Amino acid sequence: MSPNGAPTKITQGSQTKGGIGESTLRPDGTLKVTGEFAYSSDMWHEDMLWGQILRSTVAHAEIVSIDTSEALAMPGVYAVLTYDDLPTDVKNYGLEIQDTPVLAHGKVRHHGEPVAIVAADHPETARRAAAKIKVDYRDLPVITDEASATAPDAILVHENRDDHHAGHVPHPNIVHRQPIVRGDVAEARKRADVIVEGEYTFGMQDQAFLGPESGLAVPEEDGGVHLYIATQWLHSDLRQIAPVLGLPEEKVRMTLAGVGGAFGGREDLSMQIHACLLALRTGKPVKIVYNRFESFFGHVHRHPAKLYYEHGATRDGKLTHMKCRIVLDGGAYASASPAVVGNASSLSVGPYVIDDVDIEAIALYTNNPPCGAMRGFGAVQACFAYEAQMDKLAKELGMDPVEFRQLNAMEQGTLMPTGQPVDSPAPVAELLRRVKAMPMPPERQWESSEGADVRQLPGGLSNTTHGEGVVRGVGYAVGIKNVGFSEGFDDYSTAKVRMEVVGGEPVVTVHTAMAEVGQGGVTVHAQIARTELGVTQVTINPADTQVGSAGSTSASRQTYVTGGAVKNACELVREKVLEIGRRKFGSYHPAWATAELLLEGGKVVTDGGEVLGDLADVLEDEVVEVEEEWRHRPTEPFDLRTGQGNGHVQYSFAAHRAVVEVDTELGLVKVIELACAQDVGKALNPLSVLGQIQGGTTQGLGVAVMEEIVVDPKTAKVKNPSFTDYLIPTILDTPTIPVDVLELADEHAPYGLRGIGEAPTLSSTPAVLAAIRDATGLELNRTPVRPEHLTGTQLSAG
Amino acid sequence: MRVNFTVNGRPQEADDVWEGESLLYVLRERLGLPGSKNACEQGECGSCTVRLDGVPVCSCLVAAGQVEGREVVTVEGLADYARQRAEGGCTTGACGTSLQNAQQWEAKGTDSQTGEGTELSPIQQAFIDAGAVQCGFCTPGLLVAADEMLERNPNPTDADIREALSGNLCRCTGYEKIMDAVRLAAARQSEEV
Numbered sequence: 001m002s003p004n005g006a007p008t009k010i011t012q013g014s015q016t017k018g019g020i021g022e023s024t025l026r027p028d029g030t031l032k033v034t035g036e037f038a039y040s041s042d043m044w045h046e047d048m049l050w051g052q053i054l055r056s057t058v059a060h061a062e063i064v065s066i067d068t069s070e071a072l073a074m075p076g077v078y079a080v081l082t083y084d085d086l087p088t089d090v091k092n093y094g095l096e097i098q099d100t101p102v103l104a105h106g107k108v109r110h111h112g113e114p115v116a117i118v119a120a121d122h123p124e125t126a127r128r129a130a131a132k133i134k135v136d137y138r139d140l141p142v143i144t145d146e147a148s149a150t151a152p153d154a155i156l157v158h159e160n161r162d163d164h165h166a167g168h169v170p171h172p173n174i175v176h177r178q179p180i181v182r183g184d185v186a187e188a189r190k191r192a193d194v195i196v197e198g199e200y201t202f203g204m205q206d207q208a209f210l211g212p213e214s215g216l217a218v219p220e221e222d223g224g225v226h227l228y229i230a231t232q233w234l235h236s237d238l239r240q241i242a243p244v245l246g247l248p249e250e251k252v253r254m255t256l257a258g259v260g261g262a263f264g265g266r267e268d269l270s271m272q273i274h275a276c277l278l279a280l281r282t283g284k285p286v287k288i289v290y291n292r293f294e295s296f297f298g299h300v301h302r303h304p305a306k307l308y309y310e311h312g313a314t315r316d317g318k319l320t321h322m323k324c325r326i327v328l329d330g331g332a333y334a335s336a337s338p339a340v341v342g343n344a345s346s347l348s349v350g351p352y353v354i355d356d357v358d359i360e361a362i363a364l365y366t367n368n369p370p371c372g373a374m375r376g377f378g379a380v381q382a383c384f385a386y387e388a389q390m391d392k393l394a395k396e397l398g399m400d401p402v403e404f405r406q407l408n409a410m411e412q413g414t415l416m417p418t419g420q421p422v423d424s425p426a427p428v429a430e431l432l433r434r435v436k437a438m439p440m441p442p443e444r445q446w447e448s449s450e451g452a453d454v455r456q457l458p459g460g461l462s463n464t465t466h467g468e469g470v471v472r473g474v475g476y477a478v479g480i481k482n483v484g485f486s487e488g489f490d491d492y493s494t495a496k497v498r499m500e501v502v503g504g505e506p507v508v509t510v511h512t513a514m515a516e517v518g519q520g521g522v523t524v525h526a527q528i529a530r531t532e533l534g535v536t537q538v539t540i541n542p543a544d545t546q547v548g549s550a551g552s553t554s555a556s557r558q559t560y561v562t563g564g565a566v567k568n569a570c571e572l573v574r575e576k577v578l579e580i581g582r583r584k585f586g587s588y589h590p591a592w593a594t595a596e597l598l599l600e601g602g603k604v605v606t607d608g609g610e611v612l613g614d615l616a617d618v619l620e621d622e623v624v625e626v627e628e629e630w631r632h633r634p635t636e637p638f639d640l641r642t643g644q645g646n647g648h649v650q651y652s653f654a655a656h657r658a659v660v661e662v663d664t665e666l667g668l669v670k671v672i673e674l675a676c677a678q679d680v681g682k683a684l685n686p687l688s689v690l691g692q693i694q695g696g697t698t699q700g701l702g703v704a705v706m707e708e709i710v711v712d713p714k715t716a717k718v719k720n721p722s723f724t725d726y727l728i729p730t731i732l733d734t735p736t737i738p739v740d741v742l743e744l745a746d747e748h749a750p751y752g753l754r755g756i757g758e759a760p761t762l763s764s765t766p767a768v769l770a771a772i773r774d775a776t777g778l779e780l781n782r783t784p785v786r787p788e789h790l791t792g793t794q795l796s797a798g
Numbered sequence: 799m800r801v802n803f804t805v806n807g808r809p810q811e812a813d814d815v816w817e818g819e820s821l822l823y824v825l826r827e828r829l830g831l832p833g834s835k836n837a838c839e840q841g842e843c844g845s846c847t848v849r850l851d852g853v854p855v856c857s858c859l860v861a862a863g864q865v866e867g868r869e870v871v872t873v874e875g876l877a878d879y880a881r882q883r884a885e886g887g888c889t890t891g892a893c894g895t896s897l898q899n900a901q902q903w904e905a906k907g908t909d910s911q912t913g914e915g916t917e918l919s920p921i922q923q924a925f926i927d928a929g930a931v932q933c934g935f936c937t938p939g940l941l942v943a944a945d946e947m948l949e950r951n952p953n954p955t956d957a958d959i960r961e962a963l964s965g966n967l968c969r970c971t972g973y974e975k976i977m978d979a980v981r982l983a984a985a986r987q988s989e990e991v
Contacts, residue, residue: 023929025926025927026926026931028934029931030918032934032937033923034873034916035833038832039832042826044827122816124818210835210936210969212837261932261969261970291836291839292839292840292842455960455961517933518932518970688929690929691970691972691975694974695969695972698972722838724842728969729973730965730966731959731968731973731976732964736974
């Protein structure tokens with residue numbers, strides 16, 4: 001029996017038009033506005049139990065003992081499991097390094113680590129039972145920063161490392177280190193008339209997707225389990241789950257349940273294995289839904305970072321060299337830290353031409369919360385720092401900050417610090433020109449005939465100013481983000497496309513394992529099918545593991561890679577359909593053999609527009625189906641000593657102009673406007689493109705002025721795990737976001753498209769910071785900026 | 799305990815409710831109405847917004863027992879509620895389907911599982927048309943809140959819209975398309991009058 005909320009096919013019927021390039025509306029839109037779209041937390045099964053996780057209350061401690069007896073004795077409790085109950089020798093998981101315990105064994109390494117799991121007949125019973133589990137901890141010293149991690153007598157977060165980075169890192173508390181050296185910095189430095197240095201701090205940001213981690217595990221008759229789950233990559237989850245359960249992968253069936261946002265936070269496993277373990281143990285379906293408090297502990301965050309930069313420039317404004325050191329705090333487990341290091345180092349120069357660079361990026365193991373993927377992935381932290389440096393240099397040189405950037409902007413053909421040539425358009429100077437040319441928002445926009453509208457002033461309805469002490473500032477920034485998985489990763493996707501005639505109409509079914517997390521991949525897949533196969537009716541099958549891997553909905557890659565796979569499968573289907581047509585009708589018209597043939601409007605037509613026949617007549621009752629993997633151009637690993645290598649697939653560029661108003665007396669910031677210009681290669685769905693750019697821009701605004709997970713440096717405990725204390729932008733905090741979209745095709749990519757989701761998250765933050773600096777004259781070397789940083793009233797740094 | 803209340807015009811009875819359960823939990827887990835969302839369960843995000851006797855509330859902060867004998871409208875009932883309001887028949891949202899309408903009910907042409915052809919309220923349609931839906935998790939709460947604002951204030955300024963929706967968090971859209979959707983619904987509404 002399928003549980004309530006199991007996803008169904010979605011069909012956009014014959015009334016829906018729209019191939020690529022059109023703003024086709026979402027096929028799941030109606031379901032989502034009526035409340036019928038089932039998210040993972042909406043799943044329901046008769047007789048299901050509720051799972052609950054007991055998490056560590058301390059950051060670093062030995063577990064002396066665990067007593068579950070009282071919890072087990074509670075009425076309504078079906079199972080209480082600890083490390084000792086794990087069924088196989090595989091007790092850890094991880095994206096790249098399997099260092100994360102399913103349940104803590106002998107030690108906890110961060111605040112909120114899973115220690116035990118409970119299944120009960122009511123969620124409150126499960127919570128109360130978990131609270132009755134007695135865990136005796138013996139505290140260990142906490143590693144919280146680079147100094148404590150690499151001190152001579154530092155306690156090791158992970159002993160006996162044998163992962164493939166262990167051999168080249170300078171200390172076992174360093175997950176991965178990537179140096180990049182190109183040119184001769186010492187020599188180039190001599191040419192510099194101006195040198196600026198800076199030390200920057202980037203706070204820990206949370207993805208704060210709204211749909212909490214959740215899912216339903218249903219035990220199956222063959223001893224396997226069916227997991228309905230919100231994730232970014234079904235097959236990656238499967239690869240990590242099955243060995244822990246002791247099941248072959250075919251006995252772990254995975255179906256994507258509705259996903260309420262992701263932004264990187266669902267790349268790692270959360271409750272997947274726990275729900276499966278409880279379902280297999282109790283023989284009953286088990287649902288786990290985190291609440292918001294638990295969600296802050298249940299997924300990795302964006303790496304907080306310290307960044308040390310030195311840039312030089314000649315008097316006429318040409319960059320001479322750059323040295324930087326980027327220290328990312330990976331927290332207790334590796335997650336995506338190695339790849340984040342690769343990005344941070346290889347993108348640390350930004351979209352500029354600098355031939356002589358000396359770069360080092362590392363990620364630490366500490367007892368802070370684990371950090372991994374979040375939109376922008378290592379490029380965000382670097383962009384915050386190098387853009388601050390650009391403003392400092394421009395100021396030092398007495399140049400306009402936009403002109404200075406344009407003077408040094410990379411273009412097609414520029415070499416990355418890794419030696420890789422940028423071999424598609426890189427319109428960095430043009431994006432800056434466009435964003436600067438946008439009309440400025442009017443001054444004193446809060447004034448009305450009835451006095452000040454405080455809603456449009458810093459402080460808002462708190463009514464803290466009617467314009468007194470309010471100063472306007474304007475700032476610019478631009479960034480570069482890679483698209484797709486890098487460093488030699490086999491980054492493929494799979495699509496299965498079927499064409500048949502139903503009720504006299506040709507219809508296409510697209511089946512992939514792509515995680516639709518809100519980005520609109522389902523919309524785009526249908527558009528591609530319409531464009532390639534000349535149909536209107538397209539059905540999108542639910543994403544599951546019955547079809548090959550689609551790779552992750554990450555790294556701005558899904559439209560490129562799974563979109564590419566759908567396009568490729570459609571082309572193969574078209575060839576087969578045309579073969580059938582040639583076989584049946586070739587003798588009636590020579591064009592079947594000689595002309596370039598297309599499928600349009602349900603017909604086979606020549607490229608000259610002559611109709612050769614109806615698809616319905618060609619296919620009759622034949623079904624054409626193709627499942628095929630598709631790959632973009634291969635990449636290479638970065639050399640471990642020099643960082644050289646063609647590591648990236650594609651680059652994506654966006655520029656922002658921020659206009660802010662600051663109440664300098666109270667340190668309150670109102671962002672008035674955040675204009676963006678971005679090159680998207682080809683906008684497959686312009687409406688969705690705008691949504692991605694505006695959404696990404698707003699997440700960048702969040703970490704500029706409000707969002708930060710605060711970790712106590714003495715205890716490594718999280719101090720603000722709630723939406724009361726971790727603030728994300730509301731509609732009042734968010735300004736208008738005018739967008740100028742540029743479409744310069746990348747000849748290597750399907751339709752010339754460029755991955756777009758992440759670039760706007762990069763430059764948004766430094767643009768806001770630059771605007772606040774412009775308004776206040778303060779240096780502001782950390783983000784997010786808090787009121788006390790603007791008023792000078794903070795008790796201590798940091 | 800047992801709780802009797804009206805949801806989207808229909809009387810409902812929830813049994814074996816534990817005293818600590820929220821209205822949100824009862825709607826989602828006991829009445830099979832998961833449209834109201836559980837993004838924070840702390841009263842901060844607005845994803846669980848419903849109308850209680852016409853007033854928008856975070857259903858996660860309402861104890862189930864507090865709704866005894868009262869009327870609730872959720873996103874699942876929003877289209878009916880808006881239609882009845884437009885017909886001038888119902889001001890509380892608790893009128894349900896009249897006997898006459900029920901007798902005349904017939905299936906509408908819906909298109910497979912997408913819900914195409916489903917009757918939507920103006921604000922629901924505007925959210926789709928304007929591209930205000932991405933992951934959609936904030937959408938139900940925003941729809942209930944925006945619909946209520948347009949009921950009070952049919953011609954809102956941008957500042958009015960932002961103020962009215964400031965209790966509803968969205969993480970995907972940057973709110974621009976949500977602003978567009980509310981402006982669109984208001985414009986369509988004023989054209990009709």
